[in-house]
Amino acid sequence: MRTAAEQRTRRAVAVLASGLLAAALVAGCTSEDDQPSPPSAQASPSPSTTAGDPAQGFSTPVEDRVYPDVGDPGVDALHYDLRLAWDPGSRTLDGVETVELRATTDADHLQLDLARPLEVTRLTLDGADAPYRHRGKDLVVDAAVTRDSRHTLVIRYSGEPGPVPAPVQRKDFSETGWTVTDDGGAWTMQEPYGAYSWYAVNDQPSDKALYDFTLRVPAPFVGVANGELLDREQVRGGPVTYTVTRWRLDAPASSYLVTVAFGDFTTVTDESSTGVSISYWTPAGRPDLLKRVRRAPEALAWLEDRLGPYPFDTLGILVVDSQSGMETQTMITLGDTRYATSPEVLVHEIAHQWYGDLVTPVDWRDMWMNEGMATYLQGVWMAEDQGVAITDVMDYWATFEDDERAKAGPPADYDPAFFGSSNVYYGPALMWDELRQRLGDDEFWALVRDWPGVHADGNADYDDITSWWSERSGEDLSGFFDSWLLGETTPDRG
Numbered sequence: 172m173r174t175a176a177e178q179r180t181r182r183a184v185a186v187l188a189s190g191l192l193a194a195a196l197v198a199g200c201t202s203e204d205d206q207p208s209p210p211s212a213q214a215s216p217s218p219s220t221t222a223g224d225p226a227q228g229f230s231t232p233v234e235d236r237v238y239p240d241v242g243d244p245g246v247d248a249l250h251y252d253l254r255l256a257w258d259p260g261s262r263t264l265d266g267v268e269t270v271e272l273r274a275t276t277d278a279d280h281l282q283l284d285l286a287r288p289l290e291v292t293r294l295t296l297d298g299a300d301a302p303y304r305h306r307g308k309d310l311v312v313d314a315a316v317t318r319d320s321r322h323t324l325v326i327r328y329s330g331e332p333g334p335v336p337a338p339v340q341r342k343d344f345s346e347t348g349w350t351v352t353d354d355g356g357a358w359t360m361q362e363p364y365g366a367y368s369w370y371a372v373n374d375q376p377s378d379k380a381l382y383d384f385t386l387r388v389p390a391p392f393v394g395v396a397n398g399e400l401l402d403r404e405q406v407r408g409g410p411v412t413y414t415v416t417r418w419r420l421d422a423p424a425s426s427y428l429v430t431v432a433f434g435d436f437t438t439v440t441d442e443s444s445t446g447v448s449i450s451y452w453t454p455a456g457r458p459d460l461l462k463r464v465r466r467a468p469e470a471l472a473w474l475e476d477r478l479g480p481y482p483f484d485t486l487g488i489l490v491v492d493s494q495s496g497m498e499t500q501t502m503i504t505l506g507d508t509r510y511a512t513s514p515e516v517l518v519h520e521i522a523h524q525w526y527g528d529l530v531t532p533v534d535w536r537d538m539w540m541n542e543g544m545a546t547y548l549q550g551v552w553m554a555e556d557q558g559v560a561i562t563d564v565m566d567y568w569a570t571f572e573d574d575e576r577a578k579a580g581p582p583a584d585y586d587p588a589f590f591g592s593s594n595v596y597y598g599p600a601l602m603w604d605e606l607r608q609r610l611g612d613d614e615f616w617a618l619v620r621d622w623p624g625v626h627a628d629g630n631a632d633y634d635d636i637t638s639w640w641s642e643r644s645g646e647d648l649s650g651f652f653d654s655w656l657l658g659e660t661t662p663d664r665g
């Protein structure tokens with residue numbers, strides 16, 4: 172996700188371009204100065220089991236150290252089939268959901284997250300009606316399961332979904348999940364959680380799964396989701412004509428990277444220089460927005476030069492009524508603002524397809540793994556675009572980094588109430604540039620390119636990535652990473 176504080180990025184570029192760098196200090200994006208104690212750094216949660224190929228949706232779920240109340244490590248979802256019908260008039264969602272899952276431990280129940288405005292009307296487990304409880308957002312199926320046993324849950328549900336509160340102090344959003352627009356459309360952004368506002372899900376980053384979607388809505392609205400558009404048809408239902416689209420995401424995704432939107436979208440498709448299909452879904456009657464986001468092939472080509480081939484089969488850009496941008500996997504969701512549709516945000520969100528989507532943090536403590544590199548790549552792009560040195564961009568970002576760290580905590584040990592604050596963006600970006608200077612460009616960029624493939628389709632944590640950099644560089648970098656990621660103050664820059 173791009174941060175509200177990145178608004179300053181745009182100003183930084185203007186400032187850099189006009190040579191008035193020292194004059195630019197902009198107010199922070201957080202509003203609270205009181206500092207609850209951040210949680211102490213803990214050892215990595217002990218994994219449950221790894222029972223199969225990550226590319227097929229097998230994961231090693233853990234209890235999230237930052238947000239332990241969401242998600243359950245007892246479930247390893249492999250595949251979600253979501254058949255969703257949206258009524259823009261009544262703002263009602265009807266879902267038939269089939270979840271293929273693995274139990275990760277012997278237990279007397281299976282637990283998913285599903286927000287209470289949605290009412291389960293029928294639930295079967297392996298073909299038979301099963302007893303369940305739905306209290307708060309916890310959907311608990313009472314059934315004895317054994318470790319590594321495979322199950323099929325079918326859940327029928329209905330209701331008027333809405334967003335859920337987000338643990339953030341940001342200006343661009345305060346809620347996540349299902350968001351209804353004035354014209355009866357809907358869209359979703361759901362980091363760090365909030366997918367449970369519209370389907371039953373193990374809503375945590377450590378559980379990746381494959382997805383199929385069938386989306387039905389009265390025409391001219393159309394449903395958009397992650398992955399490849401398999402087909403689109405018009406279907407008569409009484410006096411109403413519906414648009415039915417089918418989508419398939421055949422690379423495993425964490426729930427915060429899933430997106431669905433219903434609206435009156437115009438669609439156009441381009442192809443990148445390397446043959447990747449790029450589809451655009453922009454609001455009808457807004458050719459200006461389509462023109463802006465059609466710089467995606469250029470952004471993708473720039474990133475492929477540094478990171479290697481794009482890791483998925485398709486790319487899409489979906490523009491909705493939001494203030495933010497989100498790296499939803501293979502179908503990036505952007506707000507309809509000038510900044511959210513800018514080239515630097517395109518670079519940032521496409522960079523996340525490698526850093527965040529292909530390889531995903533085990534839990535939210537290591538969000539810096541996503542935002543640090545996406546922000547750094549964005550900064551490198553900005554420097555090239557503006558014809559300034561990368562160190563000029565870094566010097567500017569460094570002017571507020573310590574203050575952001577003081578407000579929200581160290582990047583890898585932040586205050587849970589300050590999710591996605593500037594501290595996880597700029598400090599880690601500065602860190603990567605320090606490492607580039609220490610290792611030299613050739614070695615640094617070779618390793619930046621290699622890392623996502625090491626855990627392709629899977630997850631990694633702090634120890635995984637920091638020890639890998641030490642091994643591959645032949646230098647013990649543990650103190651370097653610890654001081655940048657766990658330190659209370661910004662380390663001195665070289």
Ligand SMILES: [Zn+2]
Nearest residue numbers: 172173542545
């Ligand atoms: Zn981001």
